[in-house]
Amino acid sequence: MTDKLLRVEELYTRFDTDRGTVHAVDGASFTVDRGEIVGVLGESGSGKSVTARSICRLEEPGKIGNGTIMFDGTDLTTASKSTLRQIRGNEISMVFQDPTETLNPVFPVGEQIAEAVRIHEANSRQRLLDFLGVPLFRDQSAWADARDRAVELMDQMDIPNPESRLSAFPHEFSGGLRQRAVLAIALASDPKLLIADEPTTALDTTTQADILQRLRSLRDERDVGILLISHDLGVVAQTCDRVVVLYGGQVMEAGPVNEVLTAPEHPYTRMLLECSVRNSTPGERVQSVSGTPSDPIGSYEACPFADRCRHATTACRERYIPTTELDSEHRLACLEAPLPADDASAHRQDALTPDGGKQDDST
Amino acid sequence: MIHQLEAPSLVHPLGTDQLGRDVLTRLLHGSRLSLGIAVIVTTVRLVIGTAVGLVAGYAGGWIDEALMRLVDTLLAFPGIVLALVIAGILGPSLVNVMLALAVVGWASYARLVRSSVLSLREREFVTAARLLGRSRTHVTVRHLIPNIAAPVVVLATLDIGGVILGISGLSFLGLGAQPPTPEWGTMLASGRTYIRQAWWLVNAPGVCIMITVLGFNILGDCLRDRLSPAQSNQIEKL
Amino acid sequence: MTQRERKSNELQSRTPVIELQNVSKTFSEEQSVFDRLWSGDSAAEAICNVSMAVNSGETVGLVGESGCGKSTLAKLLTGQLTPNEGHVRLDGTRVGGIKDRSPSQCRQIGVVFQHVRESFDPRWPVNRSLTEALNDAETVSEGGTNFNEVDGLLRSVELSPEIADRYPRELSGGQLQRVALARALAHDPDVIVLDEPVSGLDMATQATILNLLADVQRRFGVGYVFISHDLDVVRYLADRVAVMYAGEIVEEGPARKLFEHPNHPYTDSLLRAIPSIDPGDAPPNSLQGDPPDLTDRPTGCPFHPRCPAATAECAEHQPNFETIGNIRVQCFHAPHAIKGSSDN
Incomplete structure (x- = not known):
């Protein structure tokens, strides 16, 4: 457990603005190991890009308030500028959206x-x-x-x-x-860790598939650890080994992709799956949740998703939500879990792909 | 002719000139003229320049080409020399100097307005208005002009300082306001003869011109920051 | 679904609101001297002999890779561009670009732009933008803001009327998208052209906008031309789909049929490139190669250099449209080009 390539623990990144402090990353913890692709899934404003930038220590003008970022035995939050430059140049590389x-x-x-x-x-x-x-x-x-x-x-x-x-x-x-x-x-530079921030969002689907294939082969052939940031469920589902679902700067759910995206336990993950157009039949309404992400000003003493959550109770709005471990890999921050198995997976239909033609490289 | 060339005192804080007139009074009185002329000249520049820029930017084609070559020609000459020539041909008078300065200086406004129009025309909100069946006049008056107003106003404030200098310079050379009109440049010119006996005669209008120009420049800078940070870089490009 | 198909059959018999007839658009004449210096005298054929029709009350999806001419086609519909060849007909009458269309003809087509934020005057509050769209061109006056109508419009897109006084920069992407739709609805158009209306939005917002679009269509009977690179969204919303490649429509037909049984290899490739949200499914297939350079189009079928089913015939001759049921497809080998499409 100790020799994970990257271990982010209780990371807090905040931005001081005229209107108050924005807690962009609010106590996020996750790990990335060599030879695995970890997806960070979230909507805009969920803090996923700030998380990525914080790892490279490019969080300016934000400030890392707390937490550790252990990369290959070095704590990046306390590392000197020259060490950081060395690591950024040689061991961590970043790919951006456009x-x-x-x-x-x-x-x-x-x-x-x-x-x-x-x-x-x-x-x-x-x-x-x-x-x-x-x-x-x-x-x-x-x-x-x-x-x-x-x-x-x-x-x-x-x-x-x-x-x-x-x-x-x-x-x-x-x-x-x-x-x-x-x-x-x-x-x-032959990096050990590649951080890809929405690498395919600006591309056509036809070329997106190609870039994702390339990321997978990097993982398999060069043993690179990849942190893939995306808002696209399909991209995460088809590329990542594990996924971290972010909302309001906090980790809502984290675990192996095929658990989290097929049997989601957190109401937010379920919402993301439900309101995907893929899961809707033409003519029927797309499942949608009212409300917008809550105001990022101020820290959450409660579940950030509580206002939009249909399972929310008063306890969800009042106290700190502890993270529970479903098993060694699958973590969850929800008071109401386990939820009734109401939806999400039941809605799933295999649409669109004209045939189920399997490819061999799906590891 | 008693108070000729008196040094600054409590009665005459800035002294008197060779004809015994109070320099401060003349300066204050002259400020109306100098500032007034500067504002008028700048306004004329702004109006001509904006009109030419709008036409060039919106019409495009050969009209644009022709107007812009004219602008290039104007910008290729040092403005003050051209103004000197024009004022020289027209003969020394305040109105002629104003005319000369106005004719020489509108080109940079036309440049700015045209480039703003060209980029605004491609903006989708202008297209949106056109797709609603709106006329060119409507689009120009309602969308284009308000959006180019900010950079143009900033340019004008920065320009006023230059105009004051230009008028003073031409008046100094004897082309503008003729004595005894109390204009800063003229005062500077006529005081030059007595610079050894009466330093205040030259320094007072000189400092006035300097402070005013500086003040307008600072005002322009502030306006640029205030009005729209996004549009400020267009002026810097000029 | 049969109900939907009946609906589209019914619509086919009427005169379409807007129709493109054998339209071609090349970009060369409109280049400035400077552009010509850069790119030589080559003309890019952005749209090549395209025909399509849109009826009120139906949704036509336009899909294809970037640079395939989707947006150019939309601009031909709205009149931002005029075709070099072929005609654009509005209610059966030939029309040209915006300059040649009367204000009432302009107002038959609504537009929601791809970059919504760009499409609003940053110095205008929402109600002013909506008023501009509400009033007829001649009667526009600044005092004439009709607050009832603006309120009504905002309500019809599920926004609270309080938003009327806000400026575009104060609104979120989803809110602005609704305002854009309200503006398009303001002048009571028969067809609205929507250019990537949900591409920049979060999933939850995207879902609510899609629902809203469906509601608005049901309520006002307006037709949509829906441009998107997201095939999921098109599948959900469109009645008919036109697949574009290199400025041509290569396949067109009822959405459901086309997505279930694509006939053109390109349509098939597009569908296969979508990553499934089920981690258990096969990873997406990429399409090798790049779309052709429009200044130097390949001979024959434009897709043949990338096509897995291409034969010598494809490189030599341009295929004509073949009709399979109510799908038309431009391929020599359709529907047999795609192996395994019948398995499903």
Whole structure:
């Protein structure tokens, strides 16, 4: 248990605003191990992106109030700036939602990948002039090596004709290719942990499937731990091993994907499954829950979901909700559990996929 | 002619000039003229510039091309030199200087308005209004002008300072207000002769011009921050 | 379901509210000098010989990858763009772009834009935006805010009338989406074009908006053109679906039939790419390759370079529409191109 790759415990991140303090992450705990994909599922404002940024210690202008982030034996909440830079550069990589924003439009993609390779090279101190790319002072052989490695990385990401695409600019790439290039940059340092913040939200479903497949093979082949942040149930269901359901900065339910998404125990998880259009028949109404996420100002002394929950009692609104362990993996923060088995799974219907054609790589 | 060139005292806080007139009184009186002219010139610039910018931005095509080449030409000359030439041709008088400064300075307004219109025209709320069957006039008056007002007003406040300097400069050169009109630039010019005997004659209007220009610049900066942070960078680009 | 199908059959016989007839749209003439310098003299064929019709009271879903021409098609319907070839007909009359449409013709089509927040004047409170949409073009006057009508509109989209004084920046995404729908309803259109109306919303909000759209349609009998890349949403809401690829409609038909038994390999690929929310299901299949460069279209069927069922014939000739029941599909091999579609 102690050698998990990443162990986040009782993490609190807050933002001080004019209107008061926003507790974006409010005591979240979870772990990510090598070779597993952990999904963080939540709506906008649930604190999922802030959680990811806090792990990289990019939480500014927020502040980490409490908690520990143990990464491979180092506590990132207390680590020095140089240690953090070292870890960020070499051991944790991050991929963001919009590949167009991540890539610099004025440099060729190959150059950007090669640059990432050079930055991550362990024991080379770049000279300033080389760093600035001044032609005569460039370390030609090192750049040539980096470029070879870039071709290799592009090839691994199945970017067609990597040699000829080295000098192509981001705008000459399609959305899917761009995200693959971003993945190549993220992988240049051979990271142990990859944090992917909505990596496929800006992409078409057809290319989304491809990127998700790539994440799965990273897990299987390179033993990378992946934290996948998404609001899409399908993405989480098809990619992750375990899932953490966030609401109001707190972990509502966490556990193996095939338990949490097939037999959800928390009313919030159930709501998410119910109001998915997939589970609705045309002509019938989509199940929906009234109300919006509660005001993020101020800390929750109660269940953040209580106002929208149909099982809520007065106790839910009044006191701190303890986390109960259903088994060693499956955790739950709800006073009313176990709930009557009323819905969710009963509604499920296998629609849409024209046939049940199985693929072999589903591990 | 008793009080010629008296040094500042309690009776004449800023002294008197070569004709024995109180400098403070003339400064205060001149401020009406200098500020008034500056406001008028800036307003004329703003109106011409906004009109040209709106037409260019909204009409597009060859009209846009023609107007923008004219703007480019104007911007390519140093404004004050061009104004000098125009005022020189028209002959020295306050009205001619105002005319010259107005003609020279509207180009940057036209630039700003045109680029704002071009980006606003692509905004979906403008499209939405067009899809409701609204006329161009409606879209321009109701949507475009209110949305470009903020950056244009900020530009105008920053511009007023420049106009005051321009008028003073041209008056200093003898092209603008003619003595005995109490205009700051003219006062500066006529005081120059006595700079060795009476420093206050030059310094008083000089400091006045400086403070006013500075004040308008600060006002412009504040307005820029206040009105709309999102639109402020458009002005910085100019 | 039979009731739904009967409904769409019934609608077919009437004159459609808006109809595209063999419409093509290329982008080249509208380029500025600068653009032409960049991209040479190539013309991108964004829409290629497309015909479709929308009736009031029905929902037509438009699906396809990004860049397939969905949004261009929507702009042709609303008049933001004019076709290079073919006609757009409103109630049977030929119309051009917004400039050539009368205000009342403009008002027959409502629009809900993809970026809702962008589509409201940031300096206008909600009631002013709604009033602009309510009043006829000629009678607009600032004093003429009809508060009853604005209230009524807000109520019809399940918003409280208090919202009328707020500015767009003060509203949440879901609220703004409702206001956008209210604005589209204000001028009593026959068809509303909805461009990705739920894509930026949370699941719970998305569900309530979908319910609202269904309610509004039942109540006002308005037709929808529903553009989305989310096939689940389209399956839920649409009566008919048109699948677009490279500016062409490759398959069109009743939603339920089309989703259960896709005839075009592209439709099939789109459906297979959706990740199932049941972890036990097979992972989604990606579609290899990229959509074609519209300035350099492949010969024959535009999908053939990516198509698993492509033959030499596909590369040479452009297939014509084939009708299977009330589905029309542009493929030489339909419906046999998709292996296993009959298993289900």
